[in-house]
Amino acid sequence: MRWDRFFEDLEDQLDSEWEAERAALDTEAERLRLARLSLFERLHALVVAAEKAVVVDLVGGVTATGALVAVGPDWLAVEDGGARGALIVPLSAVAALGTTHADLLRSARGSTPGRLRERMTMGFLLRDLARRRVPVTLHATDGREYSGTIDRAASDHVDLALHEVGSPRRADLVTGHRIIPLSAVAHVRLDSPAALG
Template sequence: MRWDRLFEDLEARAAAQSRLELDAEVAERTRLERSRITLGERVAGAGGVPLTVRLRGGTVVRGQVEDSGDGWILLLEEGGRQLLVPVASVLGVSGLGRPQDDTRARRFGLGSAVRGVSRDRRAVVVRDVDGGSVHGTIDSVGADAFDLAEHPIDSPRRPENVRGTRVIPFGAVAMIAST
């Protein structure tokens, strides 16, 4: 009998040690999976949730996630204005909640998103990372910058309305807002 209790005790200890090792492995794998979720992917999982996003340059915007991709987020403000936000200009996001294993973010980059805005030929307001802003129409988009024809926000892009053109590097953009 004494030997039976000893063997039972040893088996119980071995089972408990196995459970501890399994729990540790599961916890480590969970941490590893979470470490691979980018901010863009995390924001993509927040569709329909109102977010507050603080940007470089002191701008704070609020909206729901309409789309996202590799390095960018498209927010929809309550009034219907769309905000294209490079992830590099984000200083903080409130309202996300816990990370989700959601990878709905599109794989195309900021350049593709800016080209989409350019195709619409709508006037935009570009806010830079220092808090400045300029408005006009995006004429063309390169690999790391775009050309903006500056004109009054309430005037169409016509030669007589264009005051000048400006080349804006993607790295300088805090947000591009539709009008």
């Protein structure tokens, strides 16, 4: 009878040690998974499953609040409910992101974007806007605003034909041209609500 109790105690002790070891391995595996998680994957998870609007604090003190509608490896797009289109923000211009605790935890699980989405950089997006002749208002990091149409988007800069918001890009309405380094872009406001569709 004593031996039965002895073996039961040994068995319980072995089970406890096994569970403790497994919990430690699970914890370490979770730490490793989180160490590999990128901001892009977290933002992609918020686009897919966020329940509430996000707050995007930008470098320079500007804040945008709205639905996260699209992300790329170096940019995000927020539909902030304005009369105009979405706001496209390079990740280098994001100071912080605010969301609910539930969405924060949900984003920590991550989401694997498709291979095409991983290649859709800010330059890729701006080249598409140039191809489609979408009017934009480009906000520079120094606070200046430039309204017009992107004529060309190169690897690290854009050529912008300046014209009034709401007017088409026609030669007689263009008031000037600017070459703007992408490093100077704080955010880009699409002057056409359906431009990201």
